[in-house]
Amino acid sequence: MGWESWVISTFARALAYGTPLLLGTLGEIFAERSGVLNLGIEGMMIMGAYSAFVVTYTTGHPWLGILVAAVVGGAFSLIHAFATVTLKANQVVSGLALTMLGLGLSGVLGRSWVGLPLFTTLRNVTVPGLSAIPIIGPGLFTRQNLLVYITMLLVPILWYILFHTRIGITIRAVGEDPAAADSLGVNVDRVRYLCVVVGGVFAGIAGAYLSVAYRPAWTEGMTGGMGWIVIALTIFAFWNPVYGLLGSYLFAALYHLSYRLQTWVSPELLKAMPYVFAIIILIFVSRGTLQKRMGSPAALGVPYTRGEE
Amino acid sequence: MQAPKWLNIERRPIPSGRTIFTVSILAIVAALIVMAIFFAAYGVSPARAYGAILHGALGNWRGFSETLRRMIPLLLCGVGLTVAFRAQFWNIGADGQLLFGAMAATWVALFSGLQGPLVIPVMFLAGFVAGALWGLIPAVLKVKMGINDVITTLMMNYIAMYVALFLIHGPWKGPSVRGYPLTDIFPPAARIPTIGDTHVHWPTLVLGLVLAIVAYIMLNRTRSGFEIKVVGENPHAARFAGMSELKTVVIAMLISGGLAGLAGVGEVAGVQLRLLDPNQISMGYGYTAIIVAWLARKNPLGVIITAFFFGVLMAGGDVIKVNLGLPFQLINVFNGVIMFFLIGSEIFMRYRIALRRA
Numbered sequence: 001m002g003w004e005s006w007v008i009s010t011f012a013r014a015l016a017y018g019t020p021l022l023l024g025t026l027g028e029i030f031a032e033r034s035g036v037l038n039l040g041i042e043g044m045m046i047m048g049a050y051s052a053f054v055v056t057y058t059t060g061h062p063w064l065g066i067l068v069a070a071v072v073g074g075a076f077s078l079i080h081a082f083a084t085v086t087l088k089a090n091q092v093v094s095g096l097a098l099t100m101l102g103l104g105l106s107g108v109l110g111r112s113w114v115g116l117p118l119f120t121t122l123r124n125v126t127v128p129g130l131s132a133i134p135i136i137g138p139g140l141f142t143r144q145n146l147l148v149y150i151t152m153l154l155v156p157i158l159w160y161i162l163f164h165t166r167i168g169i170t171i172r173a174v175g176e177d178p179a180a181a182d183s184l185g186v187n188v189d190r191v192r193y194l195c196v197v198v199g200g201v202f203a204g205i206a207g208a209y210l211s212v213a214y215r216p217a218w219t220e221g222m223t224g225g226m227g228w229i230v231i232a233l234t235i236f237a238f239w240n241p242v243y244g245l246l247g248s249y250l251f252a253a254l255y256h257l258s259y260r261l262q263t264w265v266s267p268e269l270l271k272a273m274p275y276v277f278a279i280i281i282l283i284f285v286s287r288g289t290l291q292k293r294m295g296s297p298a299a300l301g302v303p304y305t306r307g308e309e
Numbered sequence: 310m311q312a313p314k315w316l317n318i319e320r321r322p323i324p325s326g327r328t329i330f331t332v333s334i335l336a337i338v339a340a341l342i343v344m345a346i347f348f349a350a351y352g353v354s355p356a357r358a359y360g361a362i363l364h365g366a367l368g369n370w371r372g373f374s375e376t377l378r379r380m381i382p383l384l385l386c387g388v389g390l391t392v393a394f395r396a397q398f399w400n401i402g403a404d405g406q407l408l409f410g411a412m413a414a415t416w417v418a419l420f421s422g423l424q425g426p427l428v429i430p431v432m433f434l435a436g437f438v439a440g441a442l443w444g445l446i447p448a449v450l451k452v453k454m455g456i457n458d459v460i461t462t463l464m465m466n467y468i469a470m471y472v473a474l475f476l477i478h479g480p481w482k483g484p485s486v487r488g489y490p491l492t493d494i495f496p497p498a499a500r501i502p503t504i505g506d507t508h509v510h511w512p513t514l515v516l517g518l519v520l521a522i523v524a525y526i527m528l529n530r531t532r533s534g535f536e537i538k539v540v541g542e543n544p545h546a547a548r549f550a551g552m553s554e555l556k557t558v559v560i561a562m563l564i565s566g567g568l569a570g571l572a573g574v575g576e577v578a579g580v581q582l583r584l585l586d587p588n589q590i591s592m593g594y595g596y597t598a599i600i601v602a603w604l605a606r607k608n609p610l611g612v613i614i615t616a617f618f619f620g621v622l623m624a625g626g627d628v629i630k631v632n633l634g635l636p637f638q639l640i641n642v643f644n645g646v647i648m649f650f651l652i653g654s655e656i657f658m659r660y661r662i663a664l665r666r667a
Contacts, residue, residue, distance in 0.1 A: 039459060043645075079649065088659075089652035092399055092459060093603060097648035100596065104641025108347075111636055220638075228463050235457065266479055272471035275464040279450075282461070286454040 004135060010253055011139025016214065018252030019148045020045075020206040024230035025237060025244040026151075026158055027202025031077075033162065033239055034195035035175040035299040039095025040080050041203050042227025043102020048073045048207025050106040053218040054113060056211075060120045066147070066208040073204020074197045076102065081196040085189050088303035099227065107220045118216035122147060145213050147205075152245070159241040171195060175297035178304040188304050203227070225275070232278040236285050239297065251277060324658040329606060336654040337604075340647035347642065353633050365628025366621040374507035375627065377514060378580065380620030382407065382572035382591075384517040386598035387605065387612040388524050389568030394607050395528060396561040397541035402447065402462030403569040404595025405469030408587055409443040410436035410570025411577040412473055415481065415492055415584040418499035418577075428498045432574050433516070440570020441563040443469065448562035452555045466595065473587040481584060492584040501579035510579025513571070517616075520568060524609035527564075537561050569595060593641070597623075600648050 024041050031038045048069035056065030080098050083089040122145035131141040162168040173181040174191045182188050206226075211218055233251060237244035251274070258273040321328070345355035366376045386403040393400035413435040417423060423431055447461035474490070483493030501510040528534035540547040540557040547554060576590050577583065584590070601619050605611030626640040 083649060083653050087653045087656045089655060093599075093648060093652050096401065096596075096599065097645045097652070099645075100641055100648065101645025104638050104643075104645055107638035108636045108642060111638075225463075225467050228460065228467075231457075232460050232464070235460075266475050268471050268475035268478055271474075272468045275467045278464050279456075279461055282456045283450065283454060286456055 007135055008139040010256055011136070012142070012144070013256040014249045014253035015140060015144055015148050016252075017255060018249040019151050020209045020214065020226060021230060021233060021251060022151055022155075022245055022248035023202050023206035023209065024227065025233045025248055026154060026241055027199035027206075028230055028234045029237065029239050029241060029244055030158075030162075030171065030195045030202075031199035032234060032300055033175045033297055034171050034192045035178060035297055035302065035304070036081070036084055036192050036196050037091045037095065037301045038077065038080055038098070038196060038199055039092060039231060040077065040098025040102065040227075041095075041199075041230045042223055042225065043099035044073045044076045044200050044203035045102075045207035045210070045223045045227050046106045046221070047076050047102045048204030049211040049222055050110050050113075050207070050218060051204075052208030053110075053118065053211040056120065057113070057116060057118055062120055062122050062212045065212050066205055069204040069208035070201045071204070073207065074201040077196050077200025077203070078193075080200075081193045084303060085192045085196070088305060091301050091303070103221060110218055110220060113218045114220065116218065118212065121145075121216040122213040125149070147209055147213060155241045155245045162241065172297070175299055178299050179306075182304075182306060192304075203230075206230075229274060229278050232282055235296070236281050238285075247281075251281070321659060321661050328658055332654045332657050333604060333606075333651070336650040337647065339654075340643065340650045343646050343650075344639070344643050347639060348635070351635055353629075353635060358629055358633060358635070361629050361632055362622070362625030365632070366624040371507070372624060372628065374504070374509050375624040376617070376620040378508040378510075378620075379623040380616045381510065381514050381517055381575055381579075382594040383598050383601050383619050384521065384612060384616040385513070385572035385575070386569045386595055387601035387616050388517065388521045388609045389565035390598055390602035391605065391607045391609045391612060392524055392528065392537065392561050392568075393565035394602055395541050396537045396558055397544075398448065398451070398558055398561055398565075399459045400444065400447075400462050400562065400565050401459055401599065402444065402465050402595065403565070403572075403598050404591050404593065405462070405466035406440040406443045406566040406569035407573040407576070407591050407595055408466075408469040408473050410440040410573025411584060411590055412476065412573075413439035413570065414499075414574040414577050415476075415495075418495040419481070419492060424496075424498055426498070428496075429501060429512075429578070432499065432578055433571060436570040436574035437567040438570070440573065441567035444562040444566020444569070445559065448558050449555075452558050470587045473584065473590075477584055477586070483583070490586065495578060495582045499578055500582055501575065503579060508580045510575055513575035513579055516571065518613065520571075521609045521613050524564070528609065533557075533560055569598075592623075597644060600644055600651070603648070603651060 024045060028038060028041060051072040052065035052069035055068045056062045076098065080094050083094040084091045124143040125146050126143055127141040127149065131137045162171065170181070170186055171191060174186060174188050178188045207223060210222060229251070233244065233247045236247040254277055255274050258270055261270065348355045348358040365372045367373055386407060390400055390403060414432040417428065417432045417435050443465065447458050447465060450456040450461055451458045477490040477492060481492045483491055485493050501512055503510050528537065536552050536557045539550065540552060540554055544554060572594065581590060597619055601612055601615045604615040622640060622643065626637055629635045630637045
């Protein structure tokens with residue numbers, strides 16, 4: 001029965017490692033759908049990880065830590081929104097600056113918290129009923145923390161909002177043709193601010209997941225480049241939450257499976273695998289992005305000023 | 310966006326050199342003020358902190374030599390980035406290109422069997438080629454397949470880092486270092502000469518200064534430079550004029566990656582004298598160089614000044630870490646803050662903003 005436990009453990013690891021990727025990707029999808037590229041995911045994630053750890057360590061309440069991380073991530077993203085929406089600054093440079101700021105700030109503030117053990121972490125939950133399904137059940141619905149399930153549930157909700165509600169149509173209109181949206185009375189700047197903050201909140205929670213659930217501790221730079229993989233996954237997902245889920249879990253599964261090669265490949269090269277995968281995945285979907293229907297939001301990366309095209 | 314009634318905002322035609330200079334200086338001053346608040350929060354008087362930075366980086370020969378040492382890789386990477394940025398290619402991968410240059414130099418020094426006075430020139434050549442080839446991959450991926458350059462160059466930084474770690478933990482681990490993940494020390498013929506007992510490997514510095522001038526001439530006085538500018542500013546017009554986007558971006562990235570590779574040669578053959586932990590080799594030079602190039606407004610000659618400025622900050626950062634017990638990561642915070650002020654201030658270049666009189 002070797003292959004069964006193998007499949008189960010792969011599913012379980014894909015969920016555990018894929019959840020922060022999915023959270024970050026869901027947020028970035030909203031920001032980019034409104035036309036704002038935010039390369040600051042890594043910075044917002046690490047600020048979330050730091051603040052969640054500190055709050056959880058001092059209060060003993062991991063959910064409070066996650067809440068604070070969401071607020072911190074959202075607040076941090078406001079810097080990017082202000083720079084790119086209000087001041088019309090270059091989105092690439094602003095996002096990079098946000099990442100530098102987050103990595104630096106969390107490194108400075110987190111110095112005295114390194115190496116402390118966290119005693120209260122998110123508890124693991126087994127979903128009754130679903131966990132009884134053969135093979136899939138034990139892999140997907142056994143002993144995962146609540147945040148994993150919440151993230152999963154968010155996917156259909158966010159998909160529905162984005163494609164079947166007025167809010168979603170407005171967001172996509174702003175990302176595709178802000179001038180047209182503006183002429184219809186949509187406040188382009190406000191929509192973009194909102195979507196960037198949504199992205200920040202999700203990135204903050206993703207960071208919190210890392211420091212209070214996945215590896216309950218604080219280490220400098222503990223996001224280790226996950227924020228950049230999120231940017232790649234957003235493209236892979238064609239800016240659609242459902243594909244975001246597939247991409248995140250698939251990526252996490254591949255990452256887990258690459259560790260099976262340990263006998264033949266050195267550990268250092270294995271750690272490079274996620275980044276190699278990400279590039280290969282982008283090459284793989286590059287055909288798709290060339291088709292207009294599935295392509296990126298037309299106004300992505302372009303600041304909007306009324307009367308200037 | 311509707312401006313408030315009391316503000317008068319009008320578009321400037323093209324900002325003058327003086328406007329750009331004034332706005333840049335004001336952005337730096339604003340960032341320094343924000344950092345002063347950080348220093349105060351750490352219980353160190355800002356005057357004392359800035360005094361320590363200036364004195365530590367410029368006040369004596371030892372400090373000044375550390376400033377120059379930090380300036381060398383920033384200069385080479387920064388000049389290369391101006392070329393890539395002019396072509397609107399977001400090369401965030403200078404760090405990885407630097408590492409590949411360092412690895413190529415290490416191979417020449419330790420494993421090629423080459424000896425004598427040819428070793429150093431061959432190391433620079435190999436470093437340039439390695440960095441250029443590493444930079445070539447994202448260039449081709451972008452132009453041929455439309456794959457986002459920011460992501461590929463960034464991912465390739467991580468890949469380069471792990472390749473270097475693999476080499477020092479595995480095949481290149483020095484027999485004489487007994488268990489440490491390092492290569493053996495470079496033979497004397499493979500060490501770039503330094504000024505006295507400092508880390509200032511002056512041939513690399515001279516190379517950087519010369520290449521800054523060459524890049525300036527190339528960008529402003531040659532056909533390739535003109536094509537880089539047109540492809541960057543108006544790809545549509547470039548296509549209409551029959552310019553090849555592939556060729557132009559590839560040339561820009563060969564230069565950009567190659568110069569970063571040269572910086573890597575300098576770090577291993579001029580400072581460390583061996584290949585070791587990639588974080589110790591690069592210390593984020595490739596990322597800081599982005600700000601260096603941006604602050605210089607993509608002008609290679611300006612990079613000479615901005616690279617020196619960040620050299621002062623990095624050398625000074627070391628001093629306040631040791632003398633005042635401030636965390637070195639403050640320099641990353643400063644980098645982020647100054648970058649925001651730089652791009653935030655650009656609105657003052659594009660628009661003239663004044664209080665409206667009643």
